[in-house]
Every structure is written in C-alpha cells, then in structure tokens.
Amino acid sequence: MDELSIRSGDDVVRVRQQARVAAASCGLSLVDQTKLVTAASELARNTLVYGGGGTATIEIVKSDTGRSGVKIDFADNGPGIPDMELALTDGWSSGSGLGLGLSGARRLVDEFKVASEPGTGTTVVVIKWSR
Amino acid sequence: MDRVPIAKIGPTLFVSIQIDLEDESVVQLQEDLADQLTATGASGVIIDISAVEIVDSFIGRMLTMIGSISRLFDAETVIVGMRPAVAITLTELGLSLRGVRTALNAEKGLALLNGTA
Numbered sequence: 150m151d152e153l154s155i156r157s158g159d160d161v162v163r164v165r166q167q168a169r170v171a172a173a174s175c176g177l178s179l180v181d182q183t184k185l186v187t188a189a190s191e192l193a194r195n196t197l198v199y200g201g202g203g204t205a206t207i208e209i210v211k212s213d214t215g216r217s218g219v220k221i222d223f224a225d226n227g228p229g230i231p232d233m234e235l236a237l238t239d240g241w242s243s244g245s246g247l248g249l250g251l252s253g254a255r256r257l258v259d260e261f262k263v264a265s266e267p268g269t270g271t272t273v274v275v276i277k278w279s280r
Numbered sequence: 281m282d283r284v285p286i287a288k289i290g291p292t293l294f295v296s297i298q299i300d301l302e303d304e305s306v307v308q309l310q311e312d313l314a315d316q317l318t319a320t321g322a323s324g325v326i327i328d329i330s331a332v333e334i335v336d337s338f339i340g341r342m343l344t345m346i347g348s349i350s351r352l353f354d355a356e357t358v359i360v361g362m363r364p365a366v367a368i369t370l371t372e373l374g375l376s377l378r379g380v381r382t383a384l385n386a387e388k389g390l391a392l393l394n395g396t397a
Contacts, residue, residue, distance in 0.1 A: 184369050
C-alpha cells in the first residue's frame with residue numbers, strides 16, 4: 150500500500166506514474182491501464198484543485214472471485230461536495246473545467262464510490278479489475 | 281516544471297511531447313506556441329503525442345484550445361500519433377477534441393497541412 154501526498158501539479162504526475170506501475174503489475178490490459186491512469190489523473194487533480202490537496206492511496210486488491218485489481222483511494226479535507234448528483238452530471242463544473250472529471254472518471258473504472266460531507270472533505274475510491 | 285520545446289521547420293511549428301505532462305507544462309506550451317506563432321508567422325502546427333500515455337480532460341481541453349488559438353493566427357493545428365489506448369479512453373471520457381484535426385503520424389499531418397493528403 151502506497152500513500153502519496155497531493156500538494157502540487159508534480160504530485161498529480163506522480164500519482165499517475167504509481168497508478169501505472171500498480172496497473173501493469175496486476176496484469177491490466179494496456180487499454181485498462183490507460184483508463185485507470187486517466188481516471189487517477191482526473192481525481193488527483195480534483196483533490197488538488199477542489200479539495201485543496203490531500204492524499205491518494207494505491208493498493209492491489211483481490212475480488213471474491215479471485216481477480217486482482219488496483220484500488221485507489223483519494224481523500225481530501227476540502228469544502229466537500231454539496232450536491233453530489235449535480236457533481237456527477239456530465240458537463241457540470243464548479244470550476245473552470247469541462248465538467249468531465251468526476252463523471253468521466255466514473256465511466257473509466259469498474260467500481261466508484263464517492264463520499265462527501267460539506268465542510269469535512271471528500272473521499273473517492275475507485276477499483277479497476279483485471280479481466 | 282518541464283517545458284515542451286517547439287521547433288520551426290519551414291512554415292510549420294513542430295511540437296513533440298516527450299514528458300509526462302503536468303498541467304502547468306501544458307499551459308506554458310499554449311503560451312509559448314502563441315508567442316512562436318506571432319514571432320514566426322507559421323501557418324501550421326503539428327503536435328506529436330505519440331509518446332503521451334494519457335490525455336485527460338484537462339490536457340484534452342488545452343489541446344483543443346491550442347487549435348482555437350492557432351486559428352486566430354491563421355494557422356492550422358494537427359494532432360498526430362495518438363495511441364489507440366488513449367483514443368479509446370478519450371472517447372469514453374466524453375472528449376472529442378472537436379475543432380482540431382488529427383492524423384495518424386507526423387508525415388500524414390504534414391501532408392494535411394500542405395494540402396496534399
């Protein structure tokens with residue numbers, strides 16, 4: 150398990166690189182690796198820009214059926230997401246982005262859980278399974 | 281922050297992205313390209329992304345913006361060399377890079393700019 154701090158644009162690149170290493174080591178196809186790394190990039194940027202910085206924890210996990218996958222847990226102590234449904238809508242953005250970050254990341258992974266309390270922060274957990 | 285170099289060959293500006301792109305590097309590239317377009321009067325921009333492992337929504341938006349900015353300087357932008365996994369992921373993400381032209385490789389991109397494709 151690898152906890153990475155996200156405090157700068159540099160750190161977003163580091164999260165991508167570590168996500169790539171984990172994805173390759175558990176046998177994800179090149180397309181699935183790319184999808185996971187792209188989702189990680191979106192979510193790490195959200196952690197930095199909207200959450201005011203935080204952490205990404207990357208680990209390799211096993212499913213009940215014995216498949217291995219990469220799980221990444223993003224956590225910040227930022228302002229939280231007041232309206233989750235809106236935040237997950239394609240094209241909606243609270244900032245200057247395209248509004249594809251959260252909704253797009255969800256499409257790129259197999260499991261996606263987001264929890265947010267206004268005022269205490271946001272956690273997003275994603276998993277991509279090997280086939 | 282790493283900077284992406286821009287090379288002028290004839291009327292074309294060539295950009296080959298060989299680094300793991302930070303957001304700041306892409307913003308810098310956009311500014312450097314605008315400067316180079318005014319300084320050189322180039323009529324085309326080729327951006328080779330064959331070494332780029334991921335294009336997320338931010339990088340995608342910046343590439344589209346580079347296309348729009350170039351057009352204001354009467355220059356056409358062609359993105360070349362996109363990896364298959366990147367193309368699949370971009371599409372699933374919901375990004376179409378509308379407004380910029382794409383070509384399989386630098387040679388075809390150049391032919392597109394020269395009107396010989």
